[in-house]
Amino acid sequence: MKNPPKRPNPIADDGDEFRFCSTCAFSAACLESGYGKPELRELHVLVEHIGPFKEGEHIFREGDEFNAIAAVRGGTVKTYVNDAEGREQVQGFFLPGEVIGLSAISQGRYPCNAVALDTVILCNFSFPTIAALAARLPGLQAQLFRLLSQDIGKAALLAGNYSADERMAAFLISLSRRYAARGFSPTRFQLTMTRTDIANYLRLAAESVSRVFRRFQDDKLIRVDRRDIELLDVKRLEVLARSVLRE
Amino acid sequence: MKNPPKRPNPIADDGDEFRFCSTCAFSAACLESGYGKPELRELHVLVEHIGPFKEGEHIFREGDEFNAIAAVRGGTVKTYVNDAEGREQVQGFFLPGEVIGLSAISQGRYPCNAVALDTVILCNFSFPTIAALAARLPGLQAQLFRLLSQDIGKAALLAGNYSADERMAAFLISLSRRYAARGFSPTRFQLTMTRTDIANYLRLAAESVSRVFRRFQDDKLIRVDRRDIELLDVKRLEVLARSVLRE
DNA sequence: CGCCCCGCTTGACACAGGTCAATGCGAGAT
């Protein structure tokens, strides 16, 4: 089984003036409230590309001071906390175009750790300035509310007491759709996280993740080899994921 | 076992001018950003007391148009959705002083149902006007962000794969603290929800809720008779809840 | 007053998934 060809990120787009990163979800807000308006130039010059972070390198840690929202430009970020027994609870995986650090808005400090799963590049937006700007741009304020709300919705994926199969199917369908939204293949991609990461995210044992993968493969739902995965029967996966994704 | 004496809500405070409801969490924001400023009068006149809703009466339903944030002034509200199999998934219980409907901010429609568990009175805040006002009052905007963020945190309680005991302990400690914050006894209160409601919230079977109550009572952690509950050993309950509440 | 219904409790049993242990295997280091 060969890896799918690596393709350049079709949305990220570096060299344009103002160092404006069109990957970022915020760009949508900017465009909505009128791309090109003079005020928006202020936002553009705030954008700062940081990284690359190497695999395993931390982007921020729990308790760090929060001063910027970041959009993932390339790579995958995992956020997690350690519970009282020291076990890692993965809160989410963030693909290119997705925004991390929103949940820190209220406290002023990050409530979780963020670590790079591969080579990661970010766009940073200074938060104080964004907040001030949001006061003047209703579209941006609405977009901030929307992003925060989405975070709440995502947490619900983990809330229900679903079976291992349902959780895994929902996880795969979610990845598929998010990759598709960024122009990648929705049926074949690399899992950038370990089995243990997936297990910690889905609240399963790593062994269970392995077993579900095997069962799904025996049932011709997927084909998986190490980190390379292909969704063979998206329809049936969606049926399995239906109750988790609430459709 | 007698019911604890009913005391008047020590925070709710009706008859003052502008129909301003000091129970509401928003009042905190108003006060922060300067109670008495001329702009705030606009907020005050927006407040509308609605209800009472009778036990079992719906406040809003999934898909209803969202136009107002509501703070609970009296009674308890349960929010829930029905999953693909038609089972009720309780998302939260809202006590006096807490805010419902925030998660609807982004979509313009409520993503869940809200029902009164006893006699409920609400304070309504027209959302469009609040949002417009938030643009001018940084304190209010920050408070909105804060409340939204809190919602994310609360969802995390349900996320981890905790044991029935841990979930129940965390639930009781949470209720205790929230009642305490509003001036009620933290060790003795009425459960306004059924065992089934608790089960649907904690993602357990109703029978398990019953069994955990019994075990906790045998261990002298609580004393419970129908809806009347007394926390006998808060310390040990907190130890049990520790990993869930992440302290 | 007595009926019924619904919420609650209790017991017996089954099974999904966790835990423990052993092994496989690929990638990077030497």
Next chain:
DNA sequence: ATCTCGCATTGACCTGTGTCAAGCGGGGCG
């Protein structure tokens, strides 16, 4: 090439909790 380490797989077993079924009791209504 070989060693080694960490991730992954597989099997055997066990336990927590769901499910099913039966029974209890209080409150509302006729």
